[in-house]
Amino acid sequence: MAQPQGQMILRDPALFYWILIPITVVMVLTGILRHYATILLQSTPKKQDLKAIRQQHNLLRGVNLRTNGNHISLDSMVSRKNFLVQQYQSGAYLKNPEAVGQPPVNPMTDPAGMDQMMNMVKGNMAMIVPQTLIMGWINAFFSGFVILKLPFPLTIRFKSMLQSGVNTRDLDVRWVSSLSWYFLNLFGLRPVFTYILGNDNAADQMSQQMQQMNPGSTANMFGPGQDPNKMYLAEAENLEVAAGQHEYVLEGIEDRMRALV
């Protein structure tokens, strides 16, 4: 039964208008809906009190000094470094000075941590629910026939997955059912969403999954589970080391400028 030029099935062109286009339109619309729903569902960030903010920002000040210290002269950097190191070691910026030496706060009980976790959970729900709904809808209405021909061949193992509901032995794997059109849309509409909704849209499934896999990159530095005093002491040591390796950027600037001219 194998024909060398591949199997052809004559299809009614009305199939396209009634099946392919509606599925795509529905997926695009749910994507946009999900994006705006995620934005609306996010709770406003909690206002932190003055001491907490001061604690956070002074640590950042130390980090900035270390990173950009080469842009200021050695005297300026050393005097800044001395001041900051002395402040860190005396614990002048800590939020609760009497909590030094106690174990870090449990994320389950700290209210700031709960906020972050709730946001993540809401994001996940907003992603999973529409996908499940659409898959159920497609299985209910669009099952039992093949609709589309894939441009490239696949192995036999994909047959059961892509041709769900049509169990024939000889039909080419290139003929697929509408569920696989759903999957194609799922992966392939990402560029369209990026184009319509701007760059960091919530309808983008893969970037969300990647964000979940590196939680350290987006987590708050002073979130639950960190001990501020230890971080200050570590930063003080880093500053000492950085001051020893200072290389002023403007040294040799006269030669460089003469070379440009």
Next chain:
Amino acid sequence: MDEEHELLINPVVQESVLHNTKTISDLRSLLSSLLGIAAGTLGLESYAGFIFYFVMSAFTSLLMGVFLAGGKPKEYFRGGWWDLLSSDLIGGLAGYVLTWTLFLGLVGV
């Protein structure tokens, strides 16, 4: 030490890098969908279709390098030509396959 010194004098600014990458990303998303339409209309099949995608992608990256980056992509990207060519190819591939399949079916059985 030499590379650190180089970085000191010509620093890599985070926002600029992000903006450049975003530009390429946007162009590439649009490009993949349009290339899919072209491939479907032309009636290309398996291997020919994929080769078409990669060749046209490379051609457009070349155009981007010449017109957008002024012929010197090394000043705009750390990797130079390689960054222009290979950023976001796999995501673009998904969009390409989508429109390719759609138009292959629409244009002629």
